Amino acid sequence: MSTLTAAPEAHILRVMRRKSRLALAVPALILAYLVYVFFAFDLGGLAQRARMDNARILLADTVSYKTHVTRDNRRETLSVSIEGSNRATYAPDRIPDWVQTEGDLTRIMLGGGQVVTYDGPVVLFDIPGHGTARLEVGETVALDLPPDWPARVNASDSRVTITTDEGRLTVTRARTETLRYFWGWELFFFDLNSPYSGMSAPQVVTTVLAGERIQPDRSNLSLALDNVWNNGIWRHGEVFWALFETVLMAFLGTFGAAFVALPLAFLAAQNFAPSRWLRFAVRRVFDFVRGVDALIFTIILSRAFGPGPLTGALAILLTDSGSFGKLFSEALENVDKKPIEGVQSTGANALQRYRFGVIPQVMPVFLSQVLYFLESNTRSATIIGAIVGGGIGLLLTQAIQTTQDWEKVSYYILLIVVMVVAMDSLSGWLRRKLIRGE
Numbered sequence: 082m083s084t085l086t087a088a089p090e091a092h093i094l095r096v097m098r099r100k101s102r103l104a105l106a107v108p109a110l111i112l113a114y115l116v117y118v119f120f121a122f123d124l125g126g127l128a129q130r131a132r133m134d135n136a137r138i139l140l141a142d143t144v145s146y147k148t149h150v151t152r153d154n155r156r157e158t159l160s161v162s163i164e165g166s167n168r169a170t171y172a173p174d175r176i177p178d179w180v181q182t183e184g185d186l187t188r189i190m191l192g193g194g195q196v197v198t199y200d201g202p203v204v205l206f207d208i209p210g211h212g213t214a215r216l217e218v219g220e221t222v223a224l225d226l227p228p229d230w231p232a233r234v235n236a237s238d239s240r241v242t243i244t245t246d247e248g249r250l251t252v253t254r255a256r257t258e259t260l261r262y263f264w265g266w267e268l269f270f271f272d273l274n275s276p277y278s279g280m281s282a283p284q285v286v287t288t289v290l291a292g293e294r295i296q297p298d299r300s301n302l303s304l305a306l307d308n309v310w311n312n313g314i315w316r317h318g319e320v321f322w323a324l325f326e327t328v329l330m331a332f333l334g335t336f337g338a339a340f341v342a343l344p345l346a347f348l349a350a351q352n353f354a355p356s357r358w359l360r361f362a363v364r365r366v367f368d369f370v371r372g373v374d375a376l377i378f379t380i381i382l383s384r385a386f387g388p389g390p391l392t393g394a395l396a397i398l399l400t401d402s403g404s405f406g407k408l409f410s411e412a413l414e415n416v417d418k419k420p421i422e423g424v425q426s427t428g429a430n431a432l433q434r435y436r437f438g439v440i441p442q443v444m445p446v447f448l449s450q451v452l453y454f455l456e457s458n459t460r461s462a463t464i465i466g467a468i469v470g471g472g473i474g475l476l477l478t479q480a481i482q483t484t485q486d487w488e489k490v491s492y493y494i495l496l497i498v499v500m501v502v503a504m505d506s507l508s509g510w511l512r513r514k515l516i517r518g519e
Contacts, residue, residue, distance in 0.1 A: 142487035146267035147248075147260040150180055150189050152199050154218055154256055159187060159199075163267045164486065168313050171273065179261070189259050192247035197259045204257055206243055206250055208232065216241055216252050266488045268314045275308040315489070320476060324500055326390045327472035330465065331458035331504075334397025339451045341402045342367075346409035347435070353413060363406070371403025375461060379468045388470035396465060397458050408450050412443045445516045452508040459504045463497055473497060 119125070149165045152158070161176050163169035171177070179190040187199040198205040204216040212227030221238040233244040243250045248261040271277040276295050277285050289301045296304055310318045347353045349363040378396035386392050421438035429437065466472030473493055480489040 143491040145262050145264050150259045152257040270309050272313045323473045327462045330390050330393040330462040333394040335455045335458050337398040338401035342405035349410035350413035367403040367406035370399050375400040379465050383469050390471035392469045393465040412446045416442045456508050
């Protein structure tokens, strides 16, 4: 009796020791993996290479803009523009009041009392309480700094950059440029070509509601809306058309895939397809198109059909056809046979049995899956649009590539988030209406 009792006890002890070793081994393996990741991805070096000053400038550029005051040192001409854009250059009679010109002398008033002065080849940067830095453009750019100069300076014989919190001065032999920062998004509603440019919000409202007509052939409200929609800097009309293209890509790709996958799903379902080899072939087709990412199809199709939103929609259609085919066929394999038999007892043919005995059972599942994929593809269409040259993704990529329009990057990302939220709300409303019957 004691021997029989000892055997289970020994077994229990072995099981407990094995579980104890396993409980220690799993955390040890996870810790070892994290240590490997730390060294393999050089996280320590990444922290050392991080440039927090560049990160601060990037964050500032997403919520601010810069006005450039540029002197061409060869032609001896002066221009004032927002973000250095030719489309946002001030006319000589509309230069901001913080830029004062007297012949060849130009004074630029920065914040905090800082003043930059252009005097021919000589440039002066005055910071109250710290003296004046002197730069002179000749064969080289000569720099003379006062002691204890607080600004950040990056200097060489050909280029000198002085940076403060209020602005930045860059001097080369070719040109002298001062950048002054302002909070907000520049010319968001009206560009410099609009008669409303420079007006405050109350002035715009007063002009629209009670002012004399700026153009005799149209109302001030119509003119204001047209100026906002056709803003040459922010291109609101093009942006919202790009959003429409992105949603259209997602819609055509998703519903096109659903229509292609639905009849093929019957051929892949075990309880509907008559041949095992037919089921095998259709399932492998689903695996293939599902296994290749939509971005790969996008690159292939763009070479075949050229860029455009339709190419992006076809890429989504191909990938989602495989996903829908798998999901639909699994739903069909789980249908209840009793409704089908009831329809068959009325003398219905095969097509009628599928229509009235099968489709009502699986339709809620089908709709739920299609609407979920529509939400997901709305996000995917942004990236696909950047590749095929369509939709909001293209505009976002162009803004990132310029490396200076980060406020536009913020604007486009905000619109993408709003678009995804709107599609999520629409999908939820359709689910309640079509599936739950609310």
